[in-house]
Amino acid sequence: xxxxxxxxxxEAIDGxxxxxxxxxxxxxxxxxxxxxxxYNRALIDFARHYSFHPKACGxxxxxxxxxxxxxxxxxxxARARLRDEESGMR
Numbered sequence: 677x678x679x680x681x682x683x684x685x686x687e688a689i690d691g692x693x694x695x696x697x698x699x700x701x702x703x704x705x706x707x708x709x710x711x712x713x714x715y716n717r718a719l720i721d722f723a724r725h726y727s728f729h730p731k732a733c734g735x736x737x738x739x740x741x742x743x744x745x746x747x748x749x750x751x752x753x754a755r756a757r758l759r760d761e762e763s764g765m766r
Contacts, residue, residue, distance in 0.1 A: 686726065692728050693728060697732075698733065699733060703719070
């Protein structure tokens, strides 16, 4: 997820949660060492700036992330704001 999409999502929910759940996509998670998740440096910097903690879902955790994605999809205002942001409108 790009910073632009992150910002649009945070604006859509009108705030910053203390924790954001991520798939294990390479833009979020670059690996794992002795049981610890290694996050993408850009994501860590972004999380620090906005004061939230990234959390990776378990391997093959699509069910976990789908619940989070449904939250955003279920909000008409969030969908509209994300759609406008993607098309460059605001």
